[in-house]
Structures are given as structure tokens and as C-alpha cells.
Amino acid sequence: MDNYPALIVITPLLAALLAGIAAWTEERLSYPIALIGLAVSMFAAFKVLMQVITSGTINYRMAGWAPPMGIEYTIDLLNAMVLLIVASIAFFNLIASYKSVEQETSDRAGSFYAIYLLFVTGLLGVTATGDLFNLYVLIEITSLTSYTMVALGDRDRGPLASLNYIFIGVIGASFYLLGVGYLYLKTGSLNMVDVANILSGLHGSSTILVAFILCMLGIWIKMALFPMHVWLPNAYSYSPVAFARIVAPLMTKVMVYVMIRLMITVFGLDYIFETLNLSEAVVWLATFAIIAGAVMALAQKNLKKMLAYIIVCEIGYMVGGAWMGNQLGMTGAILHILNDALMTFALFLAVGSMVYKLKRVDFIDLKGLFGKMPWTMAGFVLAAFSIIGVPPTCGFFSKWYLILGAFEAGAYHFAAALVISSLICAVLFFKVFEICFFEPMPEGHGHEDSSSHVAIEEAPLSMLIVSGLVSISLVVAGLYSGTIVNTIILPFLQ
Amino acid sequence: MKFLGFIIVCLTGALLLYGTGEFPGWGDPHSPASIHLSNDYIEKAVEQTQVPNLVTAVLADYRGFDTMFETAVVFCAGLACFLLLRDFKEKKERFYRHTPTGVILHVKDSKKVLKTGKEFEHMDKDWVPSDLIIKTICRILIPFIQIYALYVVAHGDFSPGGGFQGGVIFGSSLILLAISYDLKVLVKRVKEKILGIFAAIGVLIYVGIAAICMPMGGNFLDYSKLAPLVPGDPHHIRALGMLGVEIGVGIAVTAVMVIIYINIVSEGRHEEGL
């Protein structure tokens, strides 16, 4: 029997526990333990993805009990892809984070890694599971770890931001739990597939409608869809960089995955788009989310904050795509899970390097950064282009599918929002570039012999290598997006 | 904000009540929830797992995977409290009590440390003379509470109880120690390091038992595959496996309860507090 599906989730958990023990006995060991744990997990995720591509969906029964009695992992193409994204971003971020953790939380690094691994475990578990309640437990693990991490960052504002995050997060999770309760009450089951089978006979029920609304509200709060985004910017910008770099690309994306999973596997697209006919309202909501996120990003004076609002904007992309009610939109949303994870990761990697060197990343701190940290900035620029949607970076191609989907659904307002947000992102990033490139102003025309040369102070090599790899992957993912769509997304949707 | 909150609350309430419209009546034995899975569990669980307490059977076996993560949540909470609050910095000022006379010394120089022992006693800023009656009663009670906790863990298969409950009871016995004496007594008896390691080991026992099933040829958590490793009736192997994980849960919960308590009451300094 192949145990890879379980291994994906279990190895980080085991590693977290071992790192927790190592924290008290031999702290130096906790980092290698974490690294090995995530490497194994990533390998398992890769194996599973290959297996799913060649031989179809994998069902893995925990404790050997058949669903719906036991908990089952149902890994199809979508999970497998998201699992691989999560595992590999977690792994590479860990490589890049060694120095940051040393700098920020040196006296309790072991426990930090344990929490980090638990967070990854949670994300992986959320992605892999085929059980509604198991999903809740794992969402809580991710939330609990992120509350902790957020509070560990900024000493002045972190705890308060985290406390507010807790209040909103608990409401979100509780709504989801209530939704599951309503579903359970009507169906008597918790396994996603089983629930879906029973649900197909219950489409008119008001309980199911409420269950659906509650689940969606809960997940939207967790993913910070506008106007439920208020916790996100503070939480992300006050957390320690090692954590910000992983939570920003992964947390919201995994929640989007959960939303898509609930929509497709549990409630069924027919129910949502034909019985309820909610598509239009939610697409409008997503449109507002995009515009609002972009506009709020314009008002920021801090790089981390700005990026956080861009995440709010990107969430609108994915929600809108998923709710477009056609295959193209859904394709775009799923593709954007991958692409947005990569681009946000690349952006935050660069920001992490800047924070490592500069300590603060208000815009005024960034002067002359192109001279100081050319490689970091190269990665940052490429990631920014991807967010703006410049081909051949991957951001362009998911936008392509999303706009196509919008045209097909006749949601021209959504397409317009996408275009406008691209423009605003261009303004945002070029505002940053201008500061990094032009300031401090050289006197007169800078000439070769004048003192316009700034000493290069680059981030540590580990960060640069990861940053470089991810930047390359942005272009590679873009160029091969046709392959990804054809081998993973389209077969999944059919 | 209040008005807005009120509107949101009313809307949520209305939504939830709207959903209850189609609910089956309370306690209806024919509601879907009472039929679909519930009957399977009730009728098959004893046969399949040899555990008559169905809650334990479902908790530790059918949905053992959930419970494992639940334990991980507990571990995570302990870790979080430690990470957030623990303050390793030496305190600036100290108070000592000269035991024979009862005179209290206030030492402001952080470098000056008096030797505590017969003569001097280290004490909190807001120290209250401990009450002899409370101390004595608690000293008598604590062992019984602990024995009871062990019983609750061990007997979880047959009667209400289990690792969480037992762990909480055991943890509260330790907390009682801290309340009746003072925090330093507890910290001296149960070292922080031990607590930290035990919290992890408890979960590790759970995950370990579950993971051993994989090289034994089963799925993750499939206790039935452990039979070759454990002497005794292979018929009862699932019950034994559950007992094993419950013990792990108990250890983890105990340790984490104490960690959370110590860190919160002393604001992470472990020197003074309730």
C-alpha cells in the first residue's frame, strides 16, 4: 500500500514534534529536522501528483475505515497540485528563512520552527482532506499557528493585530463549523463525496441554503475577501518575515482552494449556479474586492502593507473567476492559485531580504535600493511584473483566462476591474521602483567617475538563491501554463 | 459600531433561524443525523473495535485522525503561550522574607542574590501568607485527584473519560498545587523543560503509534496491524491501540495545561504569580 498521501501531512507534523523536543534539548537540531521533514513532504507531494496524473484520483483511508465511517483523503488533480505548491513553497521558504529567524527570534528558534511546521501541516491537511470536519480542525491549526506568528513580529502592534485576527478568525471558523453542522443535520454524514451524493436530492432545502451561505461566509472571512479583509493587512505586515513569506502566498490561496473544493465537490456547481443562481452577486462582490484592494493599496506608505492590500485584490480575482459559472473562469481561478502563490512568494522573498538588511520597509527606506541590492530587486521587479500581468510571466496567463471567462459570462465589469487593477498595480510598483531607482538623486548627470556608486549590500546567499529560483519559476510557469491547464486543470474540471 | 454590530448579529440570527425551519424535531430518532452514520457506529463499533464506549471508539479510531490533530492543536497552544509570553530576563528587584523574624527585605540590585534556605525565603511582590488549612487539604487532595485522572485515562474505553479529560484533571491537580502553595513550588517540582518535552512526547506517542502502522503494512492509524508487536489477544488490538494514544493525549494535555497556566499567571517570568 502506498502511504504517500499520509506522508505528505504526517512528516511535517512529526518534524514539528521533534523540533519541539529539540527546542529543549539541542536547539541546533531543530532547523535540520524541519528541513528534512518538509523535504520528505515535498517529495511525497510530488510523487502523489505524478501518480494522480498517470492513474487518477487516489483515495487513502485513514485507519483503514471506509468512508463515510472513517476519514478519507481524496486526492485528485486539484489537491495534488495545491499540495505540491504548499509543500514546496514551505520548503524553499525554510531555506531562505534561516538567517531571518536567527535575526528575529534567535532565543527560541526551535519553538519557532515547530510552529512553522505545524502551520504547514495545517495547510497541507486542509488541502488533502476529504472530510468536512477534519477540514475544520486543520483550519484551526493553521489559524492558531498564524495567530501566534503574527504576535511574534512587531513588538508594539503584533499582539494587538493578532488579537483582532483571532476575533475575526474565530467567527470565520465558527461560521464554517455551523455550516457543517447544518449539513450534518440534513445529511448525517461528514465525508465530502457522501454529503454531495445525499445533497443532490435536497436542492430546494432552506437548511442547505443556510449551510452553504455559512460555509462560504466562513471561508471568505478566512481568506479575507473584501469587505471581510480587515484583519489581513495588519496581520501580514506585522508578522516576522520568515512567516510573512509563507502565510502571504499560501494561506489565502489554500482558502480559495477550500472554497473551490466546497463548490465543486460538496455542493456542486449545478446547485450553486442553477438552483441558487448566485453567480452575478458574488462576481460583483469580487469586482468590488479587486477595485477596493487596489485603491487601498495606493494609499499605503509601507511596502509590506501595500503588498498585503494587493493580496486582498488578488483574492477578488480568484473568487470572481470561480464564481463566473463557466469553465474558463474556473480554470483561471485555479491557475491563479498556482500563479498567485508563486508571485506573492517571490514578492515577499524580496521584501524579506530587504527587511533583513534595512529593518524597515517604509517607502522612504527604499532609496537607492537598485544599487544596493541589485539581485533582490531583480527578483522583486519580475514578481511585480507578474502581478501587473506582463507576459510571459505567469500572472498574465491567469488573467487571460479570467478575462476570457468574464467575456463568456458577459461579466464585463469584472473584466474591467481586472484591467483597472492591473493599471493600479503598475502605478503602485513603479512608484516603488522610482524611489528605488531615482533616489537619492545624483547631482547633475550622474557620471561614471562621480560617487553615484553605492556599495552593494546584498541579502544572504540562501535568500538570493531561493529568490532567483522562484523568479525563474514565474516565467516557466507562465510559459508552460498551457501544459498545466491541459494536464491538470481541464481534466479535473471535466 | 454598537448599532452596526447589533444589525449584523440580528441578520446572523435570522439566517440561522431561517435554516432551522426544516430541521427535524428535537430528538427525532428518524432524523438523518440519527440514522445515516450513527446507526453504523452504534451497531458495528463494539464488534469492530471491542470498545463499548462509542465516543471513545469513534474519537480514537474511526475519527482518530481528527483527534491526532486535535492533540496537535493542544501542543500548538502550549507552544504558543511559551513563545508569546516566556520572558527569560532576570527580574530587577526581589523580595526576601527572613523566616525566623518575618522581616521582609526588598533588594533592588539585580545582581545581589541572597541564598535562600532555612533563613531566607524568596517571595512575590504581592505575597500573602499561605494558609495552613488550605495547604494541608490540598496536599491531601492532590494525590487522589491524580489517581482519579489516571483512572479516567485508563478507563476511557469503558466509561466516560479518556485522554483529554484525564489530562485536564491531572493538569488541574498540578495547578492546584501552584494555587495553594505558590507558583515557585510548582516550577521547582515540575521543570519547564520537562513540561515542554512532555507536551511534544505526548503527541509523539499518538503520531508514533499511528505511524508505526504504516511500515507494518497498514494505512496510517490502522491499529489492527500492530498485533504482531503487542503480546496478548490480537482481538483486542484496536482497544489497546486506543489506550496507547489516549495515554499520549493525556500526557500532552497535562503538560500543556500547566504550561499555559504558568505562563499566563506569571506573565512569562515563572518567578511570581498566583
Add this chain to the structure above:
Amino acid sequence: MTDLLTLIVAKYNYWLYVILMMIGLYAMIAKNNLIKKLVGMNIFQTAIILFYVSIGYKRDATIPIIQNAHGGNDTHAAVIHAVDYINPLPHVLMLTAIVVSVATFGVAMALAVRVYQRYQTLEEDELRMRLVDIGPEK
């Protein structure tokens, strides 16, 4: 009116849980003190527990511990009627949910302690003023 009343009486458990939940939610949104908000959060979660547990209830049934099953060997002889025992699953789920809520509460308390250490207050409006005092954010 009587219709509504009968409706409420027939499902009073659900009404109770909704009211409890509304109280908790209102406290979380509208209260000024962070500890009161935490209490509200706990009430909110308790309401959900109440809801789940009442799903599991079955009339004329007892707790889900099979009687006469000690020893194991004669279990096959004893016939188990599903109607005799209440649904164990919601209880299992709520055990998990309780643990989760306790863990969340623990972390939240720890955070509250941190906030209090830093600002010497737990009132939200005062906190907001302190935040203005410490100047532009990092």
C-alpha cells in the same frame, strides 16, 4: 402567534442556541474591553457546541456506551439496537471543538497579557489612543 410559539417550543433548543450565539457575537463585535470580547467568543463557541450536541440527542435513548459489553467475549450474543443509544458522532466532534476553543482561548489570553504588558490597558478606545501615541508604524 400561537403558531410561532408552538414552533419555538418544538425546537426551543435551536432557538436557545441562536440566542446564545447572538449574545456571544454581539459581545465580540460591540464590547470595548478585550477580555469581554474573549468571553463573548467563548459564549459563541459554546452556542455551537450546544447546537451540535442537540443534534445528537435522540428521544428515549441513553448515552452511547454499550451495556453488557465488558469482557468482549459475549458481545456477539448481546443484540444492539441503534434506537437505544444516542448518536456518538456529535459528541466526538464537540470534544474536538471544545479542545480547539480552549486552545484558542489560551492563546488569546496570552496575547491579552502581552497587550496589557505593553499598553497597561485592555480597553479598545484607549489602545487606539496609545497606538496613535507611539507614532508612525513600522
Add this chain to the structure above:
Amino acid sequence: METIISIKPLLAVLVSLFVIPVLVSSSGKPNVRESWIFVAGAIKLVLVLSMLPVILGGKQIVLTLFEIAPGAAIAFRVDGLGMLFAIVAASLYIVTSIYSIGYMRGLNEHGQTRFVSFFALAISATIGAAFSANLLTLYLFYEILSLATYPLVTHHQDATSRISGRRYLTFILGTSIALVLPAMIYCYHVTGTLEFSTAGIFTGQLSKPAALVLLLMFVFGFAKAGIMPFHTWLPAAMVAPTPVSALLHAVAVVKVGVFSIVRVITGIFGVDLLADFNLGVVVMSIASVTILVSSCIALSQDELKRRLAYSTISQLSYIIFGVALLSPQGLTGGVIHIAMHAFGKITLFFCAGAIFVATGKKYISQMQGLGKKMPFTFAAFFVGALGVIGLPPTGGFYSKWNLILGTLEAQQTIFMLVLLVSSFLNAFYFLPIVFKAFFGKSEEEDNKTPVKIQEANLCLVIPLIITAIISVVLFFYPTMFVNLIKIGLSI
């Protein structure tokens, strides 16, 4: 049409991309660095030229790299039009490289490695745009080009260049995202393909209003073509060092814009569809306004580079004008003007740069009497000016001749007047410069404090002589380009 699958177009694009790491690594050694530029440029030109016989033989070279979606791939296809553009760009790149060495070293500019690297990237994107097989690929290279030229335009990193750079991006990136992107995706949504074909991709799915809106989105969206009112980036971009202005803002960047519009008109809509809907006139009117207005503005500019910039704006509209005539003569005249104007205008820019390096003078009013001291430069300037005005014996005459024939062919006599008037304006704003330079009195003579001014260094003078000569040669031998156009548009 017969097609050959070959990797050559890809290589031609990538060669200057691959050389960038080498350039960066040899940043401390200017001589090594610059020799690499030449190697890359030469290889690029050879690769382009090696495909020429195949194209002239009536075949096409294709290469599909990545299939993004059915009908939308990242793919190359070398046809007559692309070949024409690529030859112009690749050959001028080498000439400009010589020039830029002289210029940058002459002024001792900072950040030369960055400069040459982005220059190489820009030229890669230009060739890529020339060889694009579909609108998606074209858009891709169009965007890369926009972004790669930003650091070139803002090379001085001072307040002026910051403002200009902002304007540059606002217009170029803004319009391409806001107008071209949705228009392109809409085309794909309607037809399911973006492949260029002379018959157009629409088969009756498009109503006239929709076609009009799409067409306008494309024409204005490709703002690099400088159609008014989206032209102001071009004068602003003149803050860049002159080699950038010369190659990019007389050849590569602006011509990519024009080329894109030509591709859209001939390959996406198809000449027939536009003729059916009678939309050519709309585009022609827009182009005419731009031609006349910008010519008038050019008259009032005193800074030489800005005058050249406005002249460029008007000349670009000639090309669009010609293509919008939708008649064979007009198409030929328009497209061949890409080449003719390129050689003429680059000569003029080279001259402007050479004057600046040698004398530090930017304003036309300061240039009186300079002709005697810099005879070669001003002679070349004269030739270039003739080319742009469209007088023999330069290639510009050929294109203008065809354009006028085209208006007659399409029976648009009013528009013929536009051409004639604008030619007069051209003559008015160029010829006085030459005249005053040779026959006017310089300030130095008045002041009796002669400052010794002589020709700029050889690296600057040789390129401008070469391009001036080519301008003249093209008057006598335009056949190759004409053939390429005939093959490319199958007319």
C-alpha cells in the same frame, strides 16, 4: 503557403538575450563588453539575413514554442513584413552600437553596463515582435520592449528623466493594458484564435460598431505608434541618451507600435473586412490629424531632438495612413516607409547626438554656422532630412510616391492634399536648419572668441555617414523591400 520549421527565429531573438549575462559579468572591462555587443549583433544580423532567401522564395518559417491555449501560442512566423522590419532593426542595431560606444564614452555616462544590457534586451524584443506569429506573441514582445526601454529612457536618474519616465510608462504601458489587452482577449473570445492571416480571423462574427470599437482600441492602444492624443510620451522620452532616441525612438519602439497596428489591420481584421465596413477612412482621418498637427508643432520646437520627435510622430502616421488606404499601393507605400523613415530618421538623430557630444549644443538656434565646422555631420543631416521629407535621391521619395499613388488609387483626393501639405511642413522645419548651419553666422564668429569645434569622434561620425549612404542607396534599389512586402501581404 509552404512553411519550414526552423529554430532560427528563436535564435535571432535569444542571441542578444544570452549575451546579457556576459555583458554584466564583464562590466569592469568596457572593451571586452563592447566587443561582445558586436558579436551578438553580428550573429543576429547573420541569422536574420540567412532567412531572407527562404522568405523571398515565397516560403515562411514557423516555430511554435508554447501552446498557451488552443489558437493562442507563443510562436514565431517569419513572413515578408516581419523580415523587412527585422532587417531594418538588426542592421541598425549594429550601427547604433558603434554610435553608442562613441556617445556614452564621449560623455562619460554612468551605468554603461546597465545601458547596454537593456539595449540588448530591447532589441531582442523588437526582433521578437517582428517575427511574431500571432497577436499574443506580439503583445508579449511589445510589453517586454516597453519595460526594457524604461531604464534606458530614465538613464540619467534625475528629476527630469523621472517625470519623463513616468509619462512614458503611463502612455505605453497604460494603453496597452487598458486597451490592447481586453481587445485582444475579446478577439480570442469571439474567434478562438489570434493567428495572423491575410484574410483576417473574423468570419462574420463582428458587427460594424464592434469592429470600429475594436479597431480604435488597437490603434490607440498601441500607443508606441504615437497616434494623437497618445503621442506625448515620445517628446518626453527625448531626455534619454541620444543612441536610445535614435534606435529606439526612431526605429525599434515606435516602429513596433506601427508594425503592431499594421499587423492588426492586415492580419487580424483583414483588409477586406475593413474595406467592407469602410473603416479605413476612420483610421486615415485620425492619422491625418496627427500628421498635420504634429508637423505644425515640430515647426515651433527649438530643441533639435524634440523637433525630430514631433517629426517622427507625423511620419509614423504616414505609415498607418498608408496601410489604412487598404489599397495595394497604399499598403506598399506605408509599409516601406517603415524602412525608409527608419534610415532617414536615425541619421538625423545621430547627427543631433554628434552635435551635442562635439559642442554640447541642443538647440537649433545655437547651431548657426556649425556646418562649416562639422561638414560631414551636416551633410548627412541634409540627406536624412531629404529622406524624411520624401525628396529624391533618397528612399523616402519612393514611399511617399507610393502613398500618393495609393490615395489616387483609393480615390481619396482630400487625403492626398494632407500628404502634400505635410511634405511642405517637413521641408519647412528641416531645411532651414541645414541652410543656417552652412550659411549662417555662428555665435563664436560674432563674439570673436573662437572656440575650436570640430567633428565628433569617429565612432559617432561613421555610423551617420553609413545610414545616410544607405538612405540614398535605397532610392535606387528598393526592390528587395518591395518584394518582401508583396510576399508578406500577398498583393
